[in-house]
Amino acid sequence: MSNITLKKIAEELKLSPSTVSRSLRDSHEISQETKDRVRALVAKLDFQPNPHASSLRKNKSKTIAVIIPEIENNFFVQVLNGIEEIAQKNGYHVLIYITHENYQREVDILHMLRSGRVDGIMISVASSTTNFEHLTAYVELGVPLVFFDRVCEIMDAPCVTTDDAQAAFEATEHLIKTGCSKIAFLSLDGNLSISSRRRSGYLEALKQYGLLNNKIIVECCLDDEATRQKIRSLFLRENKPDAIFTAIEKFSITTYEVCKELQIKIPEQVKMISFSNLTAASLFNPSLSAIIQPAYGIGRESADILFRLIDRKKLLPTQKKVIIPSHLVIRESSPVQQIVL
Amino acid sequence: MSNITLKKIAEELKLSPSTVSRSLRDSHEISQETKDRVRALVAKLDFQPNPHASSLRKNKSKTIAVIIPEIENNFFVQVLNGIEEIAQKNGYHVLIYITHENYQREVDILHMLRSGRVDGIMISVASSTTNFEHLTAYVELGVPLVFFDRVCEIMDAPCVTTDDAQAAFEATEHLIKTGCSKIAFLSLDGNLSISSRRRSGYLEALKQYGLLNNKIIVECCLDDEATRQKIRSLFLRENKPDAIFTAIEKFSITTYEVCKELQIKIPEQVKMISFSNLTAASLFNPSLSAIIQPAYGIGRESADILFRLIDRKKLLPTQKKVIIPSHLVIRESSPVQQIVL
DNA sequence: AATTTTTACGCAATCGTTTCCGAAATTCGT
DNA sequence: ACGAATTTCGGAAACGATTGCGTAAAAATT
Numbered sequence A, B: 001m002s003n004i005t006l007k008k009i010a011e012e013l014k015l016s017p018s019t020v021s022r023s024l025r026d027s028h029e030i031s032q033e034t035k036d037r038v039r040a041l042v043a044k045l046d047f048q049p050n051p052h053a054s055s056l057r058k059n060k061s062k063t064i065a066v067i068i069p070e071i072e073n074n075f076f077v078q079v080l081n082g083i084e085e086i087a088q089k090n091g092y093h094v095l096i097y098i099t100h101e102n103y104q105r106e107v108d109i110l111h112m113l114r115s116g117r118v119d120g121i122m123i124s125v126a127s128s129t130t131n132f133e134h135l136t137a138y139v140e141l142g143v144p145l146v147f148f149d150r151v152c153e154i155m156d157a158p159c160v161t162t163d164d165a166q167a168a169f170e171a172t173e174h175l176i177k178t179g180c181s182k183i184a185f186l187s188l189d190g191n192l193s194i195s196s197r198r199r200s201g202y203l204e205a206l207k208q209y210g211l212l213n214n215k216i217i218v219e220c221c222l223d224d225e226a227t228r229q230k231i232r233s234l235f236l237r238e239n240k241p242d243a244i245f246t247a248i249e250k251f252s253i254t255t256y257e258v259c260k261e262l263q264i265k266i267p268e269q270v271k272m273i274s275f276s277n278l279t280a281a282s283l284f285n286p287s288l289s290a291i292i293q294p295a296y297g298i299g300r301e302s303a304d305i306l307f308r309l310i311d312r313k314k315l316l317p318t319q320k321k322v323i324i325p326s327h328l329v330i331r332e333s334s335p336v337q338q339i340v341l
Numbered sequence C: 001a002a003t004t005t006t007t008a009c010g011c012a013a014t015c016g017t018t019t020c021c022g023a024a025a026t027t028c029g030t
Numbered sequence D: 001a002c003g004a005a006t007t008t009c010g011g012a013a014a015c016g017a018t019t020g021c022g023t024a025a026a027a028a029t030t
Helices: A006-013 A017-024 A032-045 A051-058 A074-089 A103-115 A133-140 A164-177 A193-208 A224-236 A249-262 A279-283 A295-310 B006-013 B017-024 B032-045 B051-058 B074-089 B103-115 B133-139 B164-177 B193-208 B224-236 B249-262 B279-283 B295-310
Strands: A063-068 A093-098 A120-123 A145-148 A159-162 A183-188 A216-220 A243-246 A271-275 A289-292 A321-324 A327-329 B063-068 B093-098 B120-123 B145-148 B159-162 B183-188 B216-220 B243-246 B271-275 B289-292 B321-324 B327-329
Touching (some): A006 A032, A051 B051, A063 A074, A063 A103, A063 A295, A074 A295, A120 A295, A133 A145, A159 A295, A164 A183, A164 A193, A164 A327, A216 A224, A249 A271, A249 B279, A279 B249, A279 B279, A295 A321, B006 B017, B006 B032, B017 B032, B063 B074, B074 B093, B074 B295, B103 B133, B120 B295, B145 B295, B159 B295, B164 B193, B164 B243, B164 B289, B224 B249, B243 B249, B249 B271, B295 B321
Parallel strands (some): A063 A120, A145 A159, A159 A321, A183 A243, A243 A271, A271 A289, B063 B093, B063 B120, B183 B216, B183 B243, B243 B271, B271 B289
Antiparallel strands (some): A093 B093, A289 A327
16 A cells, blocks of 8 residues: 555645645635646655545545345346446445345344445345344434345335336236246245235236136245255146246246256246346247346446435435336247147 | 444543453453443444544555456356455455456556555456556555456466366367367457467367367457357358357357357257356256356455465465366267267 | 562554634735 | 735644553562
């Protein structure tokens, strides 16, 4: 770390530190000539003000924290990409924390962040989170917080999501219209906002088409092997589903693998559709019909909102609860025309 | 941000700030009784020392920066995952910066980081980086820096990579052994360390099998459409390749798409193999043979090394240049037995 | 009992920047 | 030309935690 300080610059130029500081922030109470002299030396010595001293004094860290439940998930990666983009534009730094769907870790991180290390937080809660005290405690400190995707509706904080229920409805409806009547819905256990919204979209579609009695809801956990086992038993029971709708990208991969293992043909024997942001989904065998979430946009929008909060700007009324639509891409795993063998 | 400070704790307990500070760091010169009193109040008030004040005084930020060229790439995501894991264990925070393969952005980030904001840097350089002054200038400041994957060999900084040349050799050899003689190698343009190492592995295999005259090297850039066009023309030239070996995951996806478009069958008409960390590669149509890099391990190992440097611990001699082997997974896109139609 | 050592704590400087007050020096208004 | 307003800058006190140094009191040593 360079040990050249504001004070040294000041000495060198026979100025006071305050003048140098003001020059650097282009204060109107410094003459142009002095500013130029300061900037010249600063540039020459490649001086950078110490961010910790600055943060301490100004009580601003120019840093935000992004808390995500997992990183090996294209959705969160794209969100992060959007966030980083906006943060960079605003001159902010991005701290990343991964909870690995662990509630305790989430609590610890939020607790730790109460120190003033960051000016704001963006979070998608862990699947194991049912209690929100750690979040309310944080918000009560007055530090801006924005939820994205997996939100906590009851809290007074902006939420940026996609239209999960609508998207799930459309996906289910699509499956119904292509002839499916026994559609299984695979979702993450716990009571995440997205899970319940997606489930209700699924159920609503079944209801509208009089198929509510056929509902098959399977709640899977994070353990890959357990999920695999649940999917297997789904195919081994007497009343097999004729379609699978997975609410989580990862589950679609597991489902494909199980189908391969059990030699079940997609889409002939079972159709498939999934929430997924995998760019490679179109290369799957068969290509996977997917609900693509506007991940990048969610990242950008929620970051935008966070910075408005940080800058104490008024939020537009529409920015309290932002919903960006997903879109459905139909591919071979759930073809519109039934493939006849 | 909580406005409760060390000083207030001290007043409340009728102690001096120094005593409180020492109590919190478990100094031996504080009686157990006092420590207990301090800790009790600290716990009760949920006090957290201001990190900026602490960083300023101790000249330690407890933060590292991770600079990656792109994030929508499974390899870097897994590396990041490993890094975050180790950082968390060491009580460190992780700042993430994405260069988007942009040299100037990389320069700017490194310049900005010369302020003492972080205690160390982990970086994989951008493909457009040919000049390393920004890196040497940084290292000369005495701040630890570790390279991973895309390294700069000539610099005196630890490097953690995989055995690119060996892996590329084996992949090429595999293609040759399954009957291919016109193997095209698709790599990223620019002179990245990984590109040249992978290329040399490819060339070495061709050489050993007397196929050097058949070498086909295509350098692609980041523009997706340009890459697509280059791949198309590869298939449209008179002397078509009978195998494609892509050094970058993204290129394999584009290649698959082009093959679909041109109705070229993999592996019947052209075999494929790629460097890739996509978990879903096994679900491709056909499933993609891949060189899987130990991304998570690279992340963990390079973070480990960085923290040794930060703690001024001696590096083991083996930690100056760490090479973690990749492994080849053969799938349907380059079957061992030739599929006869 | 006198001395040395140890224990347990306080004082005050320090990290580097920012900003509230002044206060010269200059310009302006009339 | 003389007070008022403006411009331009410096002094010094923050911000909050850490730490070198000093020192009473208690304990140990001779």
